Amino acid sequence: MAGQIHNPHDRFMKSLLGDIHIARQYFEAFLPGHLKEILDLAKLEHSPNSFISDRLRETMADIVLKCPLRERNGEQLLYLNLLFEHKSTPYKFISIQIGGYLFDAYRDQVKNDQDPLIPVIPFLYYHGKDQWVPLKMDELFDEPYLKTNEFIPSIKFLFENIQNYSDDQIRQLSEGLLTSALLTQKYTGEPELLAEKFNNIFSILESWQNRNLLESLIVYYFDIIVIEKNRLKNLVEKLPEVMKTEFISLADQLRQEGREEELNRKNWTATKNMLLKGVDAPFICDVLDVTPEFVKKVRKEMEAGN
Template sequence: MDMHNPHDRLFKTTWSDRNSARNFFQHYLPPDLLKLIDLDTLQLCTESFIEEDLQEYRCDLLYKTTIDGRPGYLYFLFEHKSHADPDVALQLLGYMRAIWHLYRKQEAGGARAPLPVIVPLVLYHGRNAWTCGDDLLSRFEQPATCLLRHIPNFQFVLIDLSRYSDAEIQGEALLRASLLLFKYVFTPEYRDRLPGIFALLKSLVESTTGMQYIETIIRYVLSTLEDAGGTGTLKKVVEESLSKDKGDMVMTIAETLYKEGLERGIQQGIQQGIQQGIQQGIHQGLVNAIELGLEIKFGAQASYLFASIRQLTDVDRLKAIREAIRIGASLKDIEEMIIAHQA
């Protein structure tokens, strides 16, 4: 797993667990759909349908199940781009076509086999609320009524975490903790929410398998918490949330992970840039931090952005770019932030 993309790891760890996935669908599928789906038949498939150039800010999981008494699929897409993508429905259509093609290859009957129903779901946790609609028709500009019969359309189930209160985020401990982390990771209150989120994990600490999930969550927090300062901040959070003996167990995991160099590249790059900034000025330090972070995360392919970055004079904009690199933004996202400032 690419640790430069911590969102993917937490998503796949949580929703690859059959109990967590089932629990999620029970709480977040519309009731009329839920009564048609037999979650007892839920099976995780190994296939992924995301194009290589979109893997930096999108991942997916496919579940085979029974829908209305017939074979069907739940296709779960996780959008962790910093802003809503208006082309998600169009891309979902391509993924659904690929699933149908795979089904016909694997099932008896081939091209004569009836197509299974696919229910697409999108989990989104960007900085701003989703405003791009939840169907394919919304991508067309007010077509005449007589044209509608010629336009393919479908609706996906949208779970926009910004629209859920904490009380509305339901499910068992691992599921709720993951959803709350995703909800707050891009917000200024992320650090303040961590004690309450870790408090949900008390039941997981008691089991061996639960500790595996705890490790994934610790990795996520260490990867996304600004100025983590090693495990110091996390230690305080754990002490506030768990009993001391269980807290010590969790901290042992956290310290081991940190010593292994979790997020070593980006964090050290940013810190080097900040230290240079003390000597050379805040502006130059931020530029150095960004260039180091980009080089470590993306390698030589990011070098084309360096000239544009050096021309930026807005310190707040540079800080926003530095933050975007730290929390796992894609190279395309960074480029868009620079272009938006220059426009």
């Protein structure tokens, strides 16, 4: 999906379910039994489709996957689109938002001459602290309009609230990184509890297949919580040795990347200011220890009005 996803929850979910093995574990854990009976989750795959408007594309992250039905009696496989949307806070008009996704999805199929249409199953995942029972479409209207209910569309979707699960139940849902991610999200609204759960979250990661996902989890964890340095050091010391080594290695790497990013931002600002004052490129390179290519890039963005 094009655009920058600014919300750490959206960015993390996009990263997490971007791994098809994690996505498969996720739907194995949360899809109702009657759907798992007909869906061949072993053949789940990502879809390039996005049902978010261009206006919202920079701030939201829908995730669309497609999955065939189990083949029966030699019949052709039919794909279902699984539309994943998640919220960290309740949203009164969620049924309208999902309804918009659905009709955009079906309009897209009509535009591409898909006939018969392929069903789209919306899946809403919620991990916020506040209690939330999503309102149905007809619950958004006042009582005087009840006689018009037959004209109000019924928008149905699957809804899963991670707060309804105990920590033990979450551990039974799956294993490894997905379990750690779900535990982290369960306590995003309670920073002190999240800090207390540090070892529960990271000690279960005795092995992993995707280092990038582990890095995403660590970045996400520290995006939503601040832990005093000495306390963090004590928590890391209690991790299993293999996880402690990896955690420290990743933390050092992220700190270095952070320092480099900060230095790059400062150099960018300084270069821009010097160019505005008419300082020539060789002098800027000498003073700031940047490359001529870096100065050219800053100049080009200035000329573009950025």
